Amino acid sequence: xxxxxxxxxxxxxxxxxxxxxxxxxxxxxxxxxxxxxxxxxxxxxxxxxxxxxxxxxxxxxxxxxxxxxxxxxxxxxxxxxxxxxxxxxxxxxxxxxxxxxxxxxxxxxxxxxxxxxxxxxxxxxxxxxxxxxxxxxxxxxxxxxxxxxxxxxxxxxxxxxxxxxxxxxxxxxxxxxxxxxxxxxxxxxxxxxxxxxxxxxxxxxxxxxxxxxxxxxxxxxxxxxxxxxxxxxxxxxxxxxxxxxxxxxxxxxxxxxxxxxxxxxxxxxxxxxxxxxxxxxxxxxxxxxxxxxxxxxxxxxxxxxxxxxxxxxxxxxxxxxxxxxxxxxxx
Amino acid sequence: xxxxxxxxxxxxxxxxxxxxxxxxxxxxxxxxxxxxxxxxxxxxxxxxxxxxxxxxxxxxxxxxxxxxxxxxxxxxxxxxxxxxxxxxxxxxxxxxxxxxxxxxxxxxxxxxxxxxxxxxxxxxxxxxxxxxxxxxxxxxxxxxxxxxxxxxxxxxxxxxxxxxxxxxxxxxxxxxxxxxxxxxxxxxxxxxxxxxxxxxxxxxxxxxxxxxxxxxxxxxxxxxxxxxxxxxxxxxxxxxxxxxxxxxxxxxxxxxxxxxxxxxxxxxxxxxxxxxxxxxxxxxxxxxxxxxxxxxxxxx
Numbered sequence: 001x002x003x004x005x006x007x008x009x010x011x012x013x014x015x016x017x018x019x020x021x022x023x024x025x026x027x028x029x030x031x032x033x034x035x036x037x038x039x040x041x042x043x044x045x046x047x048x049x050x051x052x053x054x055x056x057x058x059x060x061x062x063x064x065x066x067x068x069x070x071x072x073x074x075x076x077x078x079x080x081x082x083x084x085x086x087x088x089x090x091x092x093x094x095x096x097x098x099x100x101x102x103x104x105x106x107x108x109x110x111x112x113x114x115x116x117x118x119x120x121x122x123x124x125x126x127x128x129x130x131x132x133x134x135x136x137x138x139x140x141x142x143x144x145x146x147x148x149x150x151x152x153x154x155x156x157x158x159x160x161x162x163x164x165x166x167x168x169x170x171x172x173x174x175x176x177x178x179x180x181x182x183x184x185x186x187x188x189x190x191x192x193x194x195x196x197x198x199x200x201x202x203x204x205x206x207x208x209x210x211x212x213x214x215x216x217x218x219x220x221x222x223x224x225x226x227x228x229x230x231x232x233x234x235x236x237x238x239x240x241x242x243x244x245x246x247x248x249x250x251x252x253x254x255x256x257x258x259x260x261x262x263x264x265x266x267x268x269x270x271x272x273x274x275x276x277x278x279x280x281x282x283x284x285x286x287x288x289x290x291x292x293x294x295x296x297x298x299x300x301x302x303x304x305x306x307x308x309x310x311x312x313x314x315x316x317x318x319x320x321x322x323x324x325x326x327x328x329x330x331x
Numbered sequence: 332x333x334x335x336x337x338x339x340x341x342x343x344x345x346x347x348x349x350x351x352x353x354x355x356x357x358x359x360x361x362x363x364x365x366x367x368x369x370x371x372x373x374x375x376x377x378x379x380x381x382x383x384x385x386x387x388x389x390x391x392x393x394x395x396x397x398x399x400x401x402x403x404x405x406x407x408x409x410x411x412x413x414x415x416x417x418x419x420x421x422x423x424x425x426x427x428x429x430x431x432x433x434x435x436x437x438x439x440x441x442x443x444x445x446x447x448x449x450x451x452x453x454x455x456x457x458x459x460x461x462x463x464x465x466x467x468x469x470x471x472x473x474x475x476x477x478x479x480x481x482x483x484x485x486x487x488x489x490x491x492x493x494x495x496x497x498x499x500x501x502x503x504x505x506x507x508x509x510x511x512x513x514x515x516x517x518x519x520x521x522x523x524x525x526x527x528x529x530x531x532x533x534x535x536x537x538x539x540x541x542x543x544x545x546x547x548x549x550x551x552x553x554x555x556x557x558x559x560x561x562x563x564x565x566x567x568x569x570x571x572x573x574x575x576x577x578x579x580x581x582x583x584x585x586x587x588x589x590x591x592x593x594x595x596x597x598x599x600x601x602x603x604x605x606x607x608x609x610x611x612x613x614x615x616x617x618x619x620x621x622x623x624x625x626x627x628x629x630x631x
């Protein structure tokens with residue numbers, strides 16, 4: 001991780017005016033990304049249906065398939081593999097990301113497909129990533145929903161970190177919980193490192209972290225603050241603002257439905273950070289039927305319990321945006 | 332965010348310091364679910380020593396926060412200023428509040444009356460009420476005693492009027508004081524009645540009451556007899572405590588190997604004891620000790 005150049009995604013105070021200039025329509029909750037570490041836990045399902053839910057509320061939504069190398073959102077939407085994809089954009093054949101938008105047949109919703117055949121394009125270079133991020137944040141839409149790939153690859157983490165809402169999807173299974181925590185930790189340290197290095201304090205953080213074995217950021221913060229108050233202050237700020245959102249998918253029992261709250265509490269107790277729990281999506285055979293029919297759940301069975309739960313998740317997000325609007329931005 | 336070892340028990344449970352007992356029990360259930368072996372939410376997140384630490388702190392929370400006297404002592408340790416739950420109305424400075432805190436203990440049984448945890452308190456309860464009523468009648472016409480708010484007002488008022496740090500004992504220890512102020516007699520009557528009662532609180536068992544001697548071992552048989560003496564049937568008990576019937580049956584029959592893990596069992600025993608008006612702490616401790624001696628502790 002150390003030898004890779006990191007995107008300067010979190011800009012210092014001096015860069016703030018420039019960053020605002022890039023944004024065409026600065027507003028809250030614009031970019032949502034959906035990650036989760038493990039594969040097959042419903043990231044694409046949540047991303048697709050959340051995008052549809054938002055578009056049905058009259059918002060203009062662009063769904064971005066950023067699972068480079070494993071893209072299949074078009075299949076879930078019942079579309080043929082689109083002719084123009086992210087590959088064209090990353091390789092420069094399309095100058096603007098708007099040129100690779102594919103209509104989905106659903107009102108207010110467009111897709112940026114990530115169906116990429118060439119292997120090297122699945123791992124974009126630094127400049128390509130920077131261009132992608134810049135284009136995504138500048139898209140003329142009310143919401144940009146980014147479906148991330150599995151794993152904790154830096155490409156995945158960086159997209160997760162630039163979003164206004166980073167959604168973590170879990171299913172109530174040990175492997176998914178394990179990967180979920182790993183994903184969160186990796187994302188958090190990536191972010192801290194970006195911020196600290198942007199201020200030229202990376203060496204100090206590294207020295208402190210090499211000194212002892214730390215379990216949680218709080219312990220590192222304590223050690224760092226005594227030696228380097230400025231670096232400590234930066235880390236403290238990151239502890240405050242790093243607030244991913246949590247969605248628990250495929251809940252089958254009442255106990256499963258409580259896993260979300262338990263995860264939030266465990267994350268706070270043992271890692272010292274906060275998570276916002278958005279809700280759970282019950283396990284539903286309709287989901288499987290919808291996938292087999294190559295139709296999104298919200299189109300196939302809009303009244304199924306799982307489909308309705310997506311609406312509740314969108315409500316929660318809107319509530320978070322409203323709260324952030326009252327008290328300044330959180331993420 | 333403080334490390335686990337530095338958090339106080341309320342922070343561990345994530346409840347406010349003035350949380351009622353029910354909320355504490357619920358919070359305890361939530362948090363203890365995190366350190367049960369095999370808990371999903373803490374998988375790979377919680378190192379074993381942290382889990383053990385959290386388990387110990389939770390034990391502590393159970394013994395201290397669910398015992399009114401212990402909890403009060405603990406609250407006093409936490410902050411020298413009085414806990415807000417004792418009454419939101421007092422705006423006296425800390426110097427004046429001191430006597431109020433010292434005078435609080437006699438009130439605690441009254442506050443804890445309805446869901447009695449301690450058997451002694453259960454036995455004292457009617458006696459106290461009778462005596463308090465009698466005393467109130469003897470002095471002035473009976474006013475429905477509202478010990479906590481009224482007494483607080485009295486303390487603060489006397490303290491501010493006389494501007495002395497400890498004027499309360501003199502004013503309250505003389506219940507025969509002539510009613511100069513309109514409200515004084517009922518105010519003085521109630522608090523003075525309670526402290527007097529504490530010394531001669533020899534438990535007079537009611538006929539149907541279960542006499543629990545000191546050091547009684549609460550095994551399954553004892554719990555069953557306690558239940559039968561209270562005239563509660565097994566289904567009634569299950570209905571009220573929300574404990575499943577086979578757990579209660581196994582508990583009463585002493586089938587230790589069929590019972591859930593100790594962390595859960597403790598909560599079950601506490602709930603059971605509460606319903607039977609027994610001391611939850613004693614029951615849980617006694618039963619778990621018996622269980623532990625009956626079989627080697629399960630490997631965790």
